[in-house]
Structure formats: C-alpha cells, structure tokens
Amino acid sequence: MGEFDFSVWGPSLPFIRDGLLFTLRLTLVAMSGGIVIGTLLALARLSPIVPLARLAGAYVDLMRSIPLVLVILWFFLVIPYITGSPVGAETSAIITFTAFEAAFYCEIMRSGIQSVPRGQLNAAHALGLGRAQSMIHVILPQALRNMLPVLLTQTIVLFQDTSLVYAIGAKDMLKAADVVGKNYNRPVEMIVLSALIYFAICFSLSLAVKQLQKRVAIIR
Amino acid sequence: MIEIRNVSKWYGHTQVLANASTHVAKGEVVVVCGPSGSGKSTLIKCVNGLEAFTQGTITVDGISVGDPKTDLPKLRARVGMVFQHFELFPHMNVLQNLALAQVKVLGRSQEEAATRGEALLDRVGLRAHAAKFPGQLSGGQQQRVAIARALAMDPICMLFDEPTSALDPEMIGEVLDVMVELAQEGMTMMCVTHEMGFARRVARRVVFMDHGEIVEDAPTGAFFDAPASARAKAFLSRILHH
Numbered sequence: 001m002g003e004f005d006f007s008v009w010g011p012s013l014p015f016i017r018d019g020l021l022f023t024l025r026l027t028l029v030a031m032s033g034g035i036v037i038g039t040l041l042a043l044a045r046l047s048p049i050v051p052l053a054r055l056a057g058a059y060v061d062l063m064r065s066i067p068l069v070l071v072i073l074w075f076f077l078v079i080p081y082i083t084g085s086p087v088g089a090e091t092s093a094i095i096t097f098t099a100f101e102a103a104f105y106c107e108i109m110r111s112g113i114q115s116v117p118r119g120q121l122n123a124a125h126a127l128g129l130g131r132a133q134s135m136i137h138v139i140l141p142q143a144l145r146n147m148l149p150v151l152l153t154q155t156i157v158l159f160q161d162t163s164l165v166y167a168i169g170a171k172d173m174l175k176a177a178d179v180v181g182k183n184y185n186r187p188v189e190m191i192v193l194s195a196l197i198y199f200a201i202c203f204s205l206s207l208a209v210k211q212l213q214k215r216v217a218i219i220r
Numbered sequence: 221m222i223e224i225r226n227v228s229k230w231y232g233h234t235q236v237l238a239n240a241s242t243h244v245a246k247g248e249v250v251v252v253c254g255p256s257g258s259g260k261s262t263l264i265k266c267v268n269g270l271e272a273f274t275q276g277t278i279t280v281d282g283i284s285v286g287d288p289k290t291d292l293p294k295l296r297a298r299v300g301m302v303f304q305h306f307e308l309f310p311h312m313n314v315l316q317n318l319a320l321a322q323v324k325v326l327g328r329s330q331e332e333a334a335t336r337g338e339a340l341l342d343r344v345g346l347r348a349h350a351a352k353f354p355g356q357l358s359g360g361q362q363q364r365v366a367i368a369r370a371l372a373m374d375p376i377c378m379l380f381d382e383p384t385s386a387l388d389p390e391m392i393g394e395v396l397d398v399m400v401e402l403a404q405e406g407m408t409m410m411c412v413t414h415e416m417g418f419a420r421r422v423a424r425r426v427v428f429m430d431h432g433e434i435v436e437d438a439p440t441g442a443f444f445d446a447p448a449s450a451r452a453k454a455f456l457s458r459i460l461h462h
Binding site: 117119120122123124125126127128129130133137138141142145 | 265268270292293294296297298299300301303305307308309310311320321324325326369370373
C-alpha cells in the first residue's frame with residue numbers, strides 16, 4: 001500500500017477536461033434527442049391507432065428491460081456487422097444513449113400528457129384547434145412544465161450513466177481518468193478525482209432542479 | 221341554427237341520451253335544465269362534436285355534426301363553448317388565451333388577435349387583467365375570460381355547459397350579467413344551467429331533461445307557470461325552494 005499522491009491531478013486536467021466535454025456533449029445530445037423522440041413515442045403510445053401504440057409500447061418495454069451496458073455493447077458490435085463499416089465508439093454511444101433514454105423520457109412524457117385534465121383538450125377542440133394543434137399549443141407545454149423536475153432528474157441519472165461507455169472504449173471523463181491513472185500508476189487518485197467531479201456536477205444540478213421546480217410551477 | 225333530431229347515445233349498455241329532439245333558432249336563447257345525470261351536459265357536448273352520439277342527427281347552420289365527412293375543427297371554430305370549469309389554458313396569460321385560436325385557426329395576425337382580444341376583455345370588464353395568468357384570477361373573472369375567448373372567434377352561436385356551477389355564489393352574478401347582455405344582443409345561445417332567474421329573464425324556451433330524455437320543451441313562461449310533467453314539477457319545486 002503506497003501513500004496517496006494527488007499531484008497527478010494537475011497534469012491530468014487537460015485530459016479530464018476533454019473527457020468531461022464528451023460526457024457533457026453525450027448527455028446533452030441524448031437528453032434533447034431523447035426528449036424529442038420520447039415525446040413522439042409517448043404520442044404514439046397514446047394514439048388511438050392500435051398497431052402504432054403497440055409498436056411504441058414494445059420498444060419502450062424492450063429498452064427498459066435490458067441493462068444499458070448491454071444495449072451499448074450490442075449496438076457497437078452489431079451495427080458494423082450489419083452496415084459493413086464500423087461506427088466510432090463516440091458516435092455509437094450518442095446514438096445508443098438517445099435511443100435508450102427516449103424510452104425513459106417517453107414514460108415521463110406519457111404521464112405528463114395524462115396529467116393534463118381532459119377538459120383542456122375539450123376546450124382546445126371547442127375553439128377549433130385540430131388534434132396536432134391542441135397537442136402542440138395546449139397539452140404538451142403543460143405536460144412539459146408538469147414533468148420538468150422529473151425530466152431533469154432523469155437527465156442527472158443519464159449524466160451518471162454515460163460512464164458506462166467505458167465498455168466500448170469511448171473517451172469520456174471516466175475513460176480519461178482511467179488512462180491517466182494507468183500512465184502515472186495512480187489509478188485510485190484518478191478514480192477519486194472523477195468521483196468528486198461527478199458528485200459536484202450532479203449535486204449542483206439537483207439543487208438547481210429544486211430551485212427551478214419552485215419557479216416554473218404553473219399558477220393554479 | 222341548431223337542430224337536434226332523435227339523438228340517442230349509449231355508453232355500453234347504459235343509455236345516456238334517449239331519442240332527444242329540440243332546436244335553437246337564430247337569435248334564440250334556450251335553457252336546458254334537469255337533475256344531474258339527466259344527460260344535459262352530454263347533449264350540449266354532442267352539438268359541437270366533443271361527444272359522439274350513436275343515433276340521430278344534429279345540424280349546426282345546416283352542417284351535420286355526426287357526418288364523418290364534416291370538418292369538425294372548422295365547424296367548432298364557429299361555435300363558441302363555455303365550460304363549467306372554465307378551462308382557460310393555465311400556461312398562457314389572459315390575452316394569449318384569447319389570441320391562440322384566432323391566430324392558429326382563423327389565421328389572424330397577432331396584432332389583430334390582440335386588438336380583438338382587448339376589445340372583448342373591455343366588454344367583460346377585465347381589460348386591466350390582460351397580462352395576468354388564469355390562476356391569478358377569481359372564478360368569476362376566469363369564466364368571463366372564457367366567454368371572451370369564445371366570442372373572440374366571432375361565433376354564430378354559443379354553448380354554455382353549466383357556466384356558473386363551479387362558482388362561489390357571490391361570483392355568479394357577474395357571469396350571468398355578461399350572458400344576459402349577450403342574449404339581449406341577439407346571440408343564439410344554448411345554455412345548460414340551473415339558474416332559473418336567468419332562464420326567466422332571457423330564455424325563449426326551456427328544455428327539461430331527465431334520464432337522457434327530453435321530458436319538456438316549452439316556452440319559458442309556460443314551463444315555469446304550468447309544467448306539464450310531474451318530473452318537471454318535482455324538479456322545479458326542489459330547485460326553486462331551497
């Protein structure tokens with residue numbers, strides 16, 4: 001058991017920064033793509049067209065029943081097999097996370113849409129707004145506001161889960177810490193550093209969500 | 221203007237409307253009353269197609285509501301509706317509530333919609349509240365905004381579904397005042413309401429419903445002075461002497 005030597009943190013910072021930038025990019029892309037696709041999935045699940053609702057339901061159930069790390073690996077390994085050309089680990093990670101998170105955002109948006117009282121839809125229809133217009137201008141803005149805290153909490157979970165891309169060797173923050181740790185033979189110090197960074201970011205995001213929750217609540 | 225012919229509706233085996241027929245002529249005010257569960261709210265929601273019906277026909281300005289070929293949104297845009305629970309859009313301020321359908325459905329510009337909205341807010345006495353959100357208004361104020369929102373579409377007729385039932389007693393008057401004024405200006409109105417004072421003042425006819433049937437459809441004076449059916453008599457004595 002050697003002693004801890006935290007001097008490795010200094011020279012590691014440029015690598016950590018690059019890794020963190022990828023982690024953040026992955027989180028943001030997967031969040032925005034996931035919310036958009038998730039909302040479409042939610043609309044499909046609530047659609048009166050039964051095959052469409054079933055298909056979306058099956059997709060969501062499938063994604064929610066497989067460990068994320070398996071989806072990451074599977075996508076990374078299978079896509080080159082199908083398309084004949086390899087996808088980079090980073091691109092593969094972004095696509096996988098968006099597709100996976102969409103299933104979770106879908107369920108959040110579905111309960112958000114259902115949380116809007118039926119009378120609101122009647123009122124929108126009574127004014128002559130069509131189905132799509134009613135959704136876009138009346139139901140979804142309310143659903144989004146009602147669900148904002150849950151959506152952001154899911155995003156914090158997503159931010160932590162991005163560390164799973166180590167499985168396919170994408171260069172996220174954890175991977176950067178791992179590489180530096182190995183090169184300097186200080187793996188424990190580097191793991192402590194990345195844990196601290198994850199904690200600092202997630203904890204401040206949680207506090208921010210709490211603040212936001214107070215501000216965006218619809219006045220009823 | 222509104223023709224309802226032999227309309228029936230079932231929820232599974234439960235019949236909620238039984239062969240209902242009535243009409244509202246242009247410029248006429250008709251009040252629909254009856255005990256709760258009598259089907260009056262369902263009937264009025266059938267008029268603009270918010271509820272489907274199983275049999276019969278309803279036409280509004282000659283357009284068949286039940287016809288699958290009818291462009292329902294287009295028809296609804298011409299029929300104003302006011303709900304028991306106001307149903308203002310809580311994420312928009314008062315003026316935005318009034319402007320939304322004018323812009324998205326009628327294709328008016330934001331400025332036109334705002335001008336028309338402000339004029340109507342003036343009319344219901346709420347011009348000063350244009351920038352407020354529905355949650356910041358009292359129930360009576362919200363219902364007046366809801367009436368203004370419906371009027372902003374320049375409707376050919378107005379449907380009121382128990383517009384004062386969710387209000388505290390001291391706020392009922394301000395909403396009824398707006399409705400009376402509207403009636404006196406010649407608006408075609410079909411009102412589900414228990415406000416018999418309002419009915420006496422402005423209604424040409426009263427339709428009394430019970431168990432999904434239209435039991436009576438009589439001129440207002442005749443209905444109050446000499447209701448023909450025992451059910452209407454019992455209903456009136458309950459509602460007038462409490």
